[in-house]
Amino acid sequence: MAEVTLAPCNHALSGEIEVPGDKSISHRAIILGSLANGVTNITNFLDGEDCMRTIHAFQSMGVSITKEGSTVTIDGKGISALKEPKEPLYFGNSGTTTRLMLGILSGLNFFTTIYGDESLAKRPMDRVVNPLREMDATIDGRNTGNLLPLSIRGKQLKGMEYTLPVKSAQVKSAVLLAGLFADGNTTVVEKTQTRDHTENMLEAFGADITRSGLSTTITSNHKLIASDVHVPGDISSAAFFLVAGAIVQGSDITLNNVGLNETRTGIIDVLIKMDADLEIQNKRLVSGEWIGDITIRHSELKGITIDGEIIPRLIDEIPVIALLASQANGETVIKDAEELKVKETDRIAAVVDVLSTLGANIQGTEDGMIIKGKTPLKGGKIASYHDHRIAMMGAIASLVTNDTVTIDDASSISISYPSFFEHLNSLK
Ligand code: S3P
Numbered sequence: 001m002a003e004v005t006l007a008p009c010n011h012a013l014s015g016e017i018e019v020p021g022d023k024s025i026s027h028r029a030i031i032l033g034s035l036a037n038g039v040t041n042i043t044n045f046l047d048g049e050d051c052m053r054t055i056h057a058f059q060s061m062g063v064s065i066t067k068e069g070s071t072v073t074i075d076g077k078g079i080s081a082l083k084e085p086k087e088p089l090y091f092g093n094s095g096t097t098t099r100l101m102l103g104i105l106s107g108l109n110f111f112t113t114i115y116g117d118e119s120l121a122k123r124p125m126d127r128v129v130n131p132l133r134e135m136d137a138t139i140d141g142r143n144t145g146n147l148l149p150l151s152i153r154g155k156q157l158k159g160m161e162y163t164l165p166v167k168s169a170q171v172k173s174a175v176l177l178a179g180l181f182a183d184g185n186t187t188v189v190e191k192t193q194t195r196d197h198t199e200n201m202l203e204a205f206g207a208d209i210t211r212s213g214l215s216t217t218i219t220s221n222h223k224l225i226a227s228d229v230h231v232p233g234d235i236s237s238a239a240f241f242l243v244a245g246a247i248v249q250g251s252d253i254t255l256n257n258v259g260l261n262e263t264r265t266g267i268i269d270v271l272i273k274m275d276a277d278l279e280i281q282n283k284r285l286v287s288g289e290w291i292g293d294i295t296i297r298h299s300e301l302k303g304i305t306i307d308g309e310i311i312p313r314l315i316d317e318i319p320v321i322a323l324l325a326s327q328a329n330g331e332t333v334i335k336d337a338e339e340l341k342v343k344e345t346d347r348i349a350a351v352v353d354v355l356s357t358l359g360a361n362i363q364g365t366e367d368g369m370i371i372k373g374k375t376p377l378k379g380g381k382i383a384s385y386h387d388h389r390i391a392m393m394g395a396i397a398s399l400v401t402n403d404t405v406t407i408d409d410a411s412s413i414s415i416s417y418p419s420f421f422e423h424l425n426s427l428k
Helices: 023-035 049-060 095-105 126-134 169-179 197-204 235-247 266-273 308-313 315-326 338-342 347-357 388-400 411-415 420-427
Strands: 004-006 014-017 037-043 064-068 071-077 111-115 138-141 147-153 161-163 185-189 208-212 215-219 252-259 277-286 289-297 330-334 361-365 368-373 380-382 405-407
Touching: 004 388, 014 420, 023 037, 023 049, 023 064, 023 071, 023 095, 023 169, 023 197, 049 064, 049 095, 049 411, 095 111, 095 126, 095 147, 095 169, 126 138, 126 169, 169 185, 169 197, 169 215, 197 208, 235 252, 235 266, 235 277, 235 289, 235 315, 235 388, 235 420, 266 277, 266 308, 266 315, 308 315, 315 330, 315 338, 315 347, 315 361, 315 368, 315 388, 338 347, 347 361, 347 368, 347 380, 347 388, 388 405, 388 411, 388 420
Parallel strands: 014 252, 161 185, 380 405
Antiparallel strands: 004 405, 037 071, 064 071, 111 147, 138 147, 185 215, 208 215, 252 289, 277 289, 330 368, 361 368
16 A cells, blocks of 8 residues: 545444554553563554554564464563574664663663664654663663663663653653563652553552652562553544544544543543534453443534643543644634654654645644634645554545545555544445
8 A cells, every 4th residue: 555545534433433452552562462471362462563663572572472363472581581683683664663772772681783774764762762771771872871772781770760752652661671680679650641551551560669659760670570451442533533523523433442541532532622412432441451431422612721730641542632623713822742753653743744735724832833723624735644543634635625536655554543444334
């Protein structure tokens, strides 16, 4: 799949969708299952390219991992059984694999080289490398260790207390995972709460971890215990259909079994504040994570300000929230989201480019964007920037344009949502 042309949708969308497993949780399940002793069964694993990178990384270190569709079985033999990989590890487009693996590889007593695709090679790694070096890690690479390829000479690490300078769950997770191998305690303090799937799963796998407000402490532990994981549906994938339901006249869509961890539900808060017609049912706790069914119906929406502590709770949803805002009455201001510039692409520039090509009134700022709605959207040819979330936002936009939308390359969608077009067509 390269170029894709989508016709506008001139009727209501209705139906039920089961979005695929959560990307963040799928990565973490592979990581902890591979470090643990015993058999870990993972169900509803996200069969997307990024998560496959994490599987391949551990297979290259000798871990037995088998996968049948969305079910994965890991026969974990514990940390000491991991072996030096014979080849450099390729992480493709996956920032999560890279940053979390840096934390782990730093504490394993062997040498590894890691590299990625063109986008990953541009993304900053010093945010992880700097704290790991404070823990005594030996990491080197381009730009004094900020850019891939990087090489890691694993060794005994020492614990530390670290206050995160960036709002990043990947950095928090890398330091906590390194803490599993470090002498003494490792404490991470956040200024703003980011997703806490690593902490939840470390608890489930028997790590010695304590949480108090925005501070998390882990004590060295080489004996994680295997624990089965059922992965909730990814709210970041559900977000595309939540927006579709909210903006397409007459729509009524239900998304079943979606992860509702509070550190991820910023999009729901935004939709409610914008006056969306949204309902959550069957909320329940599964494998330590909240899940539920979300129903969204079309309604008149109003612009709002999105800033401060909510930003990490919806950081990956901002491209599709910008589209939502273009169909809301009044002004929507998104602030404090400078992290968007270092995602798979500069998502401020990409969103502004795509939505203004389609006729939206949108302006980029240093840390976000300002969107004035409601604007009728027109067809056109848009660039995906090889970014899955930009490509999917463009596809959802095409539902409300007056003419066809051509996406230059939609292949990146398989990174997080391989069945996206199948699900989209099922609603049409
Ligand atoms: C992720 C954290 C976020 C998010 C990314 C996945 C994770 O990145 O954007 O898609 O799984 O920890 P940052 O940690 O860079 O904010």
